[in-house]
Amino acid sequence: MSIVEQGLVVSGDIFGEVDLTVRGIIRGSVFLQNANLHIDQSGYVQGEIRAERIIIAGEVLGDVIAESGLQVASTAIIHGNIRTAKLAMAENAKFSGGLDIQEPEPVELEIRDFKTLSEEDYSKLRRWRMQNHIE
Incomplete structure (x- = not known):
């Protein structure tokens, strides 16, 4: 901190x-x-x-x-x-x-089920959302 x-x-x-x-x-x-x-x-x-x-x-x-x-x-x-x-x-x-x-809407990257995301995919999704100002 x-x-x-x-x-x-x-x-x-x-x-x-x-x-x-x-x-x-x-x-x-x-x-x-x-x-x-x-x-x-x-x-x-x-x-x-x-x-x-x-x-x-x-x-x-x-x-x-x-x-x-x-x-x-x-x-x-x-x-x-x-x-x-x-x-x-x-x-x-x-x-x-x-x-x-x-x-946030999961369909942004055509992801239907967040439970199946790998840790790497989740990190990519978060970075993409930050870059595109999407909550």
């Missing part, structure tokens, strides 16, 4: 495959593959965020794409569009933008 601590300002995009907690400021997009993102109450991100699971208690100015699920705390402020498969939003959370809740 990596942490952007309070008092730290990061300018530029962040790419990775490890869980990230943001307590400081990120002025750029955050793209995490197979990893989770937690924006603490003191955290602020100005840019698109994309991760497996996302928890927002701070502020985001940009689009939010959560592969598996998004949890929005009562202290959260989001100015941007949300796309996720599952959403939990607390009372008093502030949100301004569009909302798209959709489950």
